[in-house]
Amino acid sequence: MRSAPTLSVVVPIYNEEAVLPSFAERLRPVLDGLGESYEVVAVDDGSRDATPLMLAAMRRSWPQLRVIRLGRNCGHQGALTAGLHRAYGDYVASIDADLQDPPEVLADMLRLAQTESLDIVYGVRTDRTTDTIFKRWTAGAYYRLMRSVVGRNVPSQAGDFRLLSRATVDVLRQLPENRPVYRLLVPWTGLPSGEVTYVRERRAAGESKYPLSKMIRLALDSVTGFTAAPLRVATWLGLAGMATCVLLALFTIFAYFNHSAVPGWASSMLITVFLGALQLLCLGLLGEYVARIYVSAQGRPNYFVGYDSASEAEIDDRPAAPVIVPHQADPDRMAPTV
Secondary structure: OOOOOOEEEEEEEOOOOOOHHHHHHHHHHHHHOOOOOEEEEEEEOOOOOOHHHHHHHHHHHOOOEEEEEEOOOOOHHHHHHHHHHHOOOOEEEEOOOOOOOOOOHHHHHHHHHHHHOOOEEEEEEEEOOOOOHHHHHHHHHHHHHHHHHOOOOOOOOEEEEEEEEHHHHHHHHHOOOOOOOHHHHHHHOOOOEEEEEEEOOOOOOOOOOOOHHHHHHHHHHHHHHHOOHHHHHHHHHHHHHHHHHHHHHHHHHHHHHOOOOOOOHHHHHHHHHHHHHHHHHHHHHHHHHHHHHHHHHHOOOOOOEEEEOOOHHHHOOOOOOOOOOOOOOOOOOOOOOO
């Protein structure tokens, strides 16, 4: 029976052939110098470049490297879920391969978790000057929104670079999340946590996998997955629209009796457009929640593994957690680095 390593490092990867050699050159010395047993769980999220071949070549000289290849592109959170569910370690860290989050911080995370008996250690960015102004502004807006909606326990400027205890991973495996957003789910557990700060670096090579459209999708998943507040916003907007219409009606009656009413196309169109936009906004908010119910009813898996370099016997050594409610991941949600 396989013994569990002290640390598992989960690395979701999608089309990272340009940065993968540099990432391995920085990550391996850090892990070898820990003095602890470890494994690196590289989750290939359906890469279409030379990433699978490069991972296979690295395994020949790096026995601690384990490659999991997903059957299709499942998105960043799906790949991260696959790594978390299949990792063996007593502690499980997650990091992206773009080297914006420095691997050297992993040693500090593990040390802090062990010395202070913490279940969660967040990697918190203290300096994002390497990002564009627009990137910093949208990231700041996202975290302010999440802290106002979900609660103050969401660390500001903490993404998916973190370390979790085995107990935390087991809790996450039991949650019936259809679209998991771990930067919100992990704080939600309320387990003892700490922080390690670092300076965010530039992407070492390759291109960002997370444009504005995917940042908006992440924000929508975060809000609709953790609160019903948008539904209440739709209700209040509807009430405000009705109140506005009542005031306009009273004003029209008053103007009519004072013989100052001037019929006009512009005012009619203004009211029509306003009410139409309000209705569409409310329908859109409702549609986001209906879509989540639809995806949940489909029951499709969050990920499915096409290949795992660990043998099936080794995989079955660790007892399975309760069954998870799966979903069909959106390929657009990849590599969040907000």
